[in-house]
Amino acid sequence: MKKIAVIILNWNGAALLRQYMPSVVAGTDTTIADIIVADNGSQDDSLELLAREFPEVHVLPFEKNCGFAEGYNRAIKMTKYPLTVLLNSDVRVSSGWLEPLAAYMEANTDVAAAQPKVLHDGEPDDTPMFEYAGAAGGYLDCHGYPYCRGRLFDTIERDEGQYDGEPQSLMWASGACLVVRSRAYLAVGGLDPLFFAHMEEIDLCWRLRLAGHRVAYVPGSHVFHLGGGSLPQGSPRKTYLNFRNNLLMLYKNLPHRERRRLLIIRRLYDTLALAVEFLKGHWGNVKAIWQAHRDFRTMRHAYDTMPSPQSDLLHDERAGRINIIWQYYVKRVKTFDRLPLDNG
Numbered sequence: 001m002k003k004i005a006v007i008i009l010n011w012n013g014a015a016l017l018r019q020y021m022p023s024v025v026a027g028t029d030t031t032i033a034d035i036i037v038a039d040n041g042s043q044d045d046s047l048e049l050l051a052r053e054f055p056e057v058h059v060l061p062f063e064k065n066c067g068f069a070e071g072y073n074r075a076i077k078m079t080k081y082p083l084t085v086l087l088n089s090d091v092r093v094s095s096g097w098l099e100p101l102a103a104y105m106e107a108n109t110d111v112a113a114a115q116p117k118v119l120h121d122g123e124p125d126d127t128p129m130f131e132y133a134g135a136a137g138g139y140l141d142c143h144g145y146p147y148c149r150g151r152l153f154d155t156i157e158r159d160e161g162q163y164d165g166e167p168q169s170l171m172w173a174s175g176a177c178l179v180v181r182s183r184a185y186l187a188v189g190g191l192d193p194l195f196f197a198h199m200e201e202i203d204l205c206w207r208l209r210l211a212g213h214r215v216a217y218v219p220g221s222h223v224f225h226l227g228g229g230s231l232p233q234g235s236p237r238k239t240y241l242n243f244r245n246n247l248l249m250l251y252k253n254l255p256h257r258e259r260r261r262l263l264i265i266r267r268l269y270d271t272l273a274l275a276v277e278f279l280k281g282h283w284g285n286v287k288a289i290w291q292a293h294r295d296f297r298t299m300r301h302a303y304d305t306m307p308s309p310q311s312d313l314l315h316d317e318r319a320g321r322i323n324i325i326w327q328y329y330v331k332r333v334k335t336f337d338r339l340p341l342d343n344g
Helices: 014-027 046-053 068-079 098-107 182-187 200-210 236-253 256-280 283-303 324-330
Strands: 004-010 033-040 058-062 083-087 091-093 111-120 138-140 146-148 168-170 177-181 214-225
Touching: 004 014, 004 068, 004 098, 014 033, 014 046, 014 091, 033 046, 033 068, 046 058, 058 068, 068 083, 068 182, 083 098, 083 182, 098 111, 098 177, 098 214, 111 182, 111 200, 177 182, 182 200, 200 214, 200 236, 236 256, 236 283, 256 283
Parallel strands: 004 033, 004 083, 033 058, 111 214
Antiparallel strands: 083 177, 091 214, 111 177, 138 146, 168 214
8 A cells, every 4th residue: 555645625626627637647656645536526527527537546436515624534534544645626736746745754753744835826937926825834923823934914925945945843834735644633633624614724733733743844845726716815705714713723722821811812903903894895804804703702612622732832932922913014024034033
């Protein structure tokens, strides 16, 4: 049995499979990995397309749409490979993309999850932009807001090799292309189905780190992610999910005392964000932020029986003590390398 499963979750995504699967088949070393499409009960011609144009790809058909998180959880339980790559269906891989990730995971057994450099598909390959969701690896600031090497809020850098070099430890890795140790993934519960979409990989990485594992960025590998296909930036639905899931993630993973303090601060910040959207006339986002807090107050009870973690991983590291809102909007720091970090 091969050591790696490259699993692409698909639901009615025949057009994306036709566009992106050729690069996955051509760029993946199938002597070390199997390419698997876990199909969430598609009703388009996805299965016919795979059988006709990509017979080397294994298909794991589900009888219904299990959703993103539960679809991957189910696929990893069924396939039982030591390493699994969660690969979005809108990712174009480079030739030899998998080998650096596999070698790093083999040499660093304390690492449970890792990502490659994630670049935006659609830019020239010689000087592409980083991709919004993941870029060169992610962190959380002192209030739980995510930021990345290569992307702070809406400022996205062009890849000029500034985040090449040695692999780096992270707080979270991008779900667009995420290699995980399958056993560790399942041991912490996998992706949280209640999140539905957005920040589910950040929550997963936090739980892996609480379990004693590391998360890393491997610059020797790079992929190209289209991104924004399901929910474009600025969508009220995306605003809702980002605000709600961020609150749920903090509630789940912080020690009890710190959780109470931080959620009070976040309520103030989010009220300010709501006011800004109101002044801009973005009524959809105003409603989304209000609904996110309303639903969080109900959904948090699903986690009341979870044991409180003993260590505060959010603030134990320098990257987690940065106030990214202050740095970006007040001090006008627009790139990761200018943040006052010891590990940048």
